[in-house]
Amino acid sequence: MVNVVITGGAGFLGSRLARELLAAGSLDAAGGGASPLSRVTLIDQAPVPPDLAADDRVTAVHGELGELLDPEGAGPDTLAGADVIFHLAAAVSGECEADFDLGLRANLRATEALLASGRALGTSPVVVFSSSLAVFGGSEDLPLPDVVDDRTRPNPQTSYGAQKHIGEQLLADYTRKGFLRGRALRLVSVSVRPGRPNAAASGFMSGVIREPLAGQRAICPVTPDTEVALASPAKAIAGLLCAATASDQAWGGRSAVNLPALTISLADMAAALARVAGPEVSALIDWVPDPEVARMVSGWPARVRADRAGRLGLTPDPDFDAIIRMHLAESGS
């Protein structure tokens, strides 16, 4: 029996991951052989979606992760019995730039508490950490290469990226010590993310598609020639599942793995939207550059090599038209 914990389990990726796990009914944790899913614990500050709450294998734990895992409180008991922990909870990039303390608390302290609690289990659980391409960046002393790969030196230029990179380092050291079996996967911007906009600086990469498809105008805060690296929700979930199920040998080391990404300009995303849904839909995009968003986005790599993920069988989305069609099918439009 496999006991799974998902932090950020009520969020978009967390709840989608939970649905896929529950539908499969079993999980092959770190290549040890598939085993039935006994329990899925979803930890989040937000309420768990009703369909998940209704599944009797699901336990919802409501609260702030750092507080829930405080060793002077319930602490490690929150994770009791966990075999596989997906650590997806995080404050997003825009929030962390606006509120430095929030980022320290939600990304740094909560991750420290999660790793300490996972270690306290004494069973060396698999911990899949959702890191981010935001660990990369360019500065005068360390320019960003045109293409980043799994061996490129991280150089975060946002607090969010710095906190994710620190999480990678902590996870690697806990893994080296044998306290956990850590797998850090660097997610790229997910598009098309359904639902409402969030405070991620990358949020427009979904908004400029999602809102026009719903008949609403959307602002694109970067210029049309801006290239971005992105992946569909399905590819992001496939990456997280691969990280949980690969054997240690197949995973191939303690450093983080880049998720394969599709590189595309915002102009080409808009053109794909016009092809799939019509030019009257793509005309709903208002191109209004925002210097602060543009600064963050231009600091992230747009071209990603994902050799380790490729060896694990992960692939980027083939093109953006397919991503839009997938979004339409999934959102029931």
Add this chain to the structure above:
Amino acid sequence: MVNVVITGGAGFLGSRLARELLAAGSLDAAGGGASPLSRVTLIDQAPVPPDLAADDRVTAVHGELGELLDPEGAGPDTLAGADVIFHLAAAVSGECEADFDLGLRANLRATEALLASGRALGTSPVVVFSSSLAVFGGSEDLPLPDVVDDRTRPNPQTSYGAQKHIGEQLLADYTRKGFLRGRALRLVSVSVRPGRPNAAASGFMSGVIREPLAGQRAICPVTPDTEVALASPAKAIAGLLCAATASDQAWGGRSAVNLPALTISLADMAAALARVAGPEVSALIDWVPDPEVARMVSGWPARVRADRAGRLGLTPDPDFDAIIRMHLAESGS
């Protein structure tokens, strides 16, 4: 007037740094112009040496750094008025491998508390962080290059190295936000360190010289052909002072700067000892490899390029004979 705080101020490097600052009587903080030294606060768990305690510009603060700086305790008041903070306090590599929690507490949490307290001053003080060459390392997924430079990707293979690398990342982000003016300097193994052995895995690089010169046998836990990168105490102090006094522009970025190092094998160190002090002295070295120490040491880079430090005028020691003679002169032998 310049107010200086030194964490680890009772330690070997900290007290030597304090003596040099007090003798100079002034400091040019970050290139803003030399100004008289008003106060030197030495924070340490160990008592401050009597000569420093007797100087009326010195304030000794006794206690554990993380506790002293706890925001729920005296917190930032401990640093009140600080213009320049040298953060040297740390648990050393051997201790952190043996006691994971000690490393988290003494290196990670204390550094987090120091940065938060420095930010709380609201004056953006200069913070010189003693990082370490131990941030580098080789693993199957990320081999160590033959020569590391300022742009080489860190890949710590010890908890000490991981914690130092995390400190670099935090310092860089606090600096990017304008909360501090951070300068991370990667110290190399210091030899010849006077006094008693400590728990650093690199301790033998001093012990195999210091103990024989004092007529005592010393164990060398690595093979004679093992190459190491090291610097004399004087070069380490020069690096720390340079980090505090360089202008932002001269320092050249938020990423860490490698201290220039002399690369030498243990066999050549023993040969230098024989030349300077006689073969009967170098014969006091017992070559007894210790696999655990050898593992840590072999994981550290032996060849270092220090381009940014070179542009700042820092140089490696010319040869090991000079280092031994300097030690003899300073120890009054």
